[in-house]
Amino acid sequence: MNFCVKCGCDCEESLDGLCIDCWLDGRKLTALPHHVDLRVCTNCNEFNVGDRWVKKDLAVAVQDAAADALCAIRDVRVTSVAMDVDCQDPYVYVVNVHSHCDIMGYEAEDDASTIVRIKNNVCKRCSRQLGSYYEAILQIRTGSRELSPEMREESLAMVENSVARQAAHNRSLFITKMELVTGGVDVYLSSMSLGKSLARELADAFCAETKESPKLVGQTTDGQDMYRLTYLVRLPEYSVGDVVVSNDRYCKLTRVSGSGGRVMDLIDFRERAVRRADMPDLKLYERSSDLREATVINRMGSEIQVLHPDNYSTVDLRIPDGYEPGDTVRVVTIEDVLYVVP
DSSP states (O other), X not given: OEEOTTTOOEXXXXXXXXOHHHHHTXXXXXXXXXXXXXXXXXXXXXXXXXXXXXXXXXXXXXXXXXXXXXXXXXXXXXXXXXXXXXXXXXXXXXXXXXXXXXXXXXXXXEEEEEEXXXXXXXXXXXXXXXXXXXXXXEEEEESSSSOOHHHHHHHHHHHHHHHHHHHTTOTXXXXXXXXXXXXXXXXXXXXXXXXXXXXXXXXXXXXXXXEEEEEEEEEOTTSOEEEEEEEEEEEOSOOTTOEXXXXXXEEEEEEEETTEEEEEETTTXXXXXXXXXXXXXXXXXXXXXXXXXXXXXXXXXXXXXXXXTTTOOEEEEEOSSOOOTTOEEEEEEXXXXXXXXX
16 A cells, blocks of 8 residues: 555555645646647648648548647556647637546546648649659550550550559559650650559550660769650550451451450351460451441341341341341441351
């Protein structure tokens, strides 16, 4: 059993020779600085927290800034806080913090206040982005003369989605700008590793050819060479749904992946795999967007009768699946013969 040197009462535990009541008498348990500066990026509206920039609601960011600055004296543990925020103007907030504390199993409360000042700033990522900083260029081209609008939109959508996915874990990754150029599009990127990963993704998705070339752009302050990398991705002329020539047979391209593709023969409708090494040998015959439509007027087992889209004559066609009168089918003309493209 201990006793308090101030009031003389017996107590089971003492702090600096005092009972808990005497120890708490007139003592401040928590403290806050006169003011706390909260930096916000004027471009992306993210807040600086330690060495990171974080997306937060303003009210939450103000309270978190005050809570992070709260200090407790020795032997005091803050268990919870309640805050009252008074907005003086859009850049100044007075925050009163009411703390619930634990001192060796005893509960106590304390109050402290601070001023949170909003300071406009620009984060490193936005500074680089606004300054047109880039380390790599992704050049998207095609084997034909011009990159079709459909293929351009599809490839750029894949690039933007991939960058957004990677930037969620690494905020230094971003697209600086995109430029339409003769034959395709150039995408300027903040990181060499980002350019490399995007080139690999496009190559796998479209069975595209890739090429990498460095360019010396200067030296660092310690004399190291600085390079920018250009990643050329040459997309094939064809895409899924197009009619292509494979091994002298006319087929519909049904799938493209990093390992190759699959085609469906327009005569017997059998599918077969095409190795990646053989994909460059495919020749585009007709794009999916250019295929014609024909109306089914009759069905007889595995054949249908359609109206020829040019002269409206009746044509019998083999089909892989069932079609009913009134349906429309996509067709292609090869050497004056009409074929269904499923």
